Amino acid sequence: MATGITKKNWQEETTIITDESFDGSFGYEIQYKGKSSASELINKLPEQNYSKIFGNGEDNLLFNGDNLDVLKHLIHERNLKNKIKLIYIDPPYGTNSVFHSRNQKSSYKDDLVGSHFIEFIRKRLILLRELLSDDGSIYVHLDNNMTFEIKLIMDEIFGAKNFKGFISRKKCSNKNYTKNTYGNISDYILFYSKTENYIWNRATLVWTDEKMKKEYPCIDENTGRRFKKVPIHAPGVRNGETGKMWKGMMPPKGKHWQYLPSKLDVFDKNGDIYWSATGNPRRKVWFDKNKGVAVQDIWTDVQDSVNQNVKITGYPTEKNPNLLERIINASSNEGDYVLDCFAGSGTTLDVAGQLKRKWIGVDNSSESMRNIFKRFFKGLKQMGNFNINKNPNKDELDQMKLFEPTAKYNSDLSKTMDFEFYADSRFEDDAFGIYEEYREE
Ligand SMILES: C[S@@+](CC[C@H](N)C(=O)[O-])C[C@H]1O[C@@H](n2cnc3c(N)ncnc32)[C@H](O)[C@@H]1O
Incomplete structure (x- = not known):
């Protein structure tokens, strides 16, 4: 594995051009x-021109309409500029396709491509940056x-130095691809902070007995x-x-002690140094001091719900709640505002509510509203093809065993959530009807 060394340890005089020379951006x-x-x-x-507003007091808000207008509303009319701690968006991907739900209802179109797609996302990202709090x-x-196109746009809007991860x-599950290429089973999440000082609760996985014994023998x-x-x-x-x-x-030839000799003395006094039979000292790293296995930037344990034993609404491209749990726990705290302005079936809103965050959701599709109300008032169903994952490989099994979700995602909790309606009734549309239909059943 190639690992870089810090620039200050580079022994020759050299000029390394860094982003600092471009005042935080890379100059393109x-x-x-x-x-x-x-x-x-x-x-x-x-x-x-967004439609109705549904919500629960000022805390949880759901809008049915174009998010461009709703985001402006949040900035200019709801005083939420710089107040949102976490934004997760799962927009259309520029696939030039249309999506139907599992019951064959038209749900949404993903038909913007090329520069039209880039500009669509860029406009929303500019407004989202206004809403994001400094942390x-x-x-x-x-x-x-x-x-890759949106990564460049995010570098422009949020600053390349605030790029924090590419997940x-x-x-x-693996596909039997007929195309002459590698099976496509991955998608990507770009993670940016607004400043250097951002909320970060390190995500960890629990240790299995086997892994613990192997790594701490x-x-x-x-x-x-x-x-x-x-x-x-x-x-x-x-x-x-x-x-x-x-x-x-x-120290051995060509090396130095990692700690000052005075610090090594303290380690030794506290029993933190292991002396081999030949008098070779090593430091003891204690398992009970370990907070868990840090989550890395390849996530194989949060596949879409249809491939796992997780209940869903059946909305197309519905994400796995465990994925949202990881993100929400890592990048927000209880009581914070979480925003998803491409809410779909409301996965982010549901998980945010269960993790005691305030949420704001936006979607312009009636079928999305239908599925969000279904999620909150009726609950979810198991609909996955559970045979698909019959023979997961060892890596997949290991990761799945390690992840212990803290919230329950059968939506029993969300059904009992106090989700009261209040509406801005300036507009007549079908969202209110859909709401009533689900509320009354
Ligand atoms: C990939 S889906 C989101 C799925 C969601 N993450 C889930 O777990 O169910 C994208 C959503 O963006 C919505 N959408 C697309 N353009 C929009 C716009 N201009 N304003 C609001 N929502 C929009 C679509 O209706 C669709 O529900």
């Missing part, structure tokens, strides 16, 4: 026909069609605590304290 931007002015967009007031984060879920997600004779041994020296010669003798020993 993507140009295309029809790219509009960001400031004009931000200052333009909403035209109020907030945004996650944008896309697939192999437009992720590759396994979206479904030693038991301390005196205390019975489990540990692993790690070297106390690192590559590179140092002339300071860490290059000097400790307990009558110099």
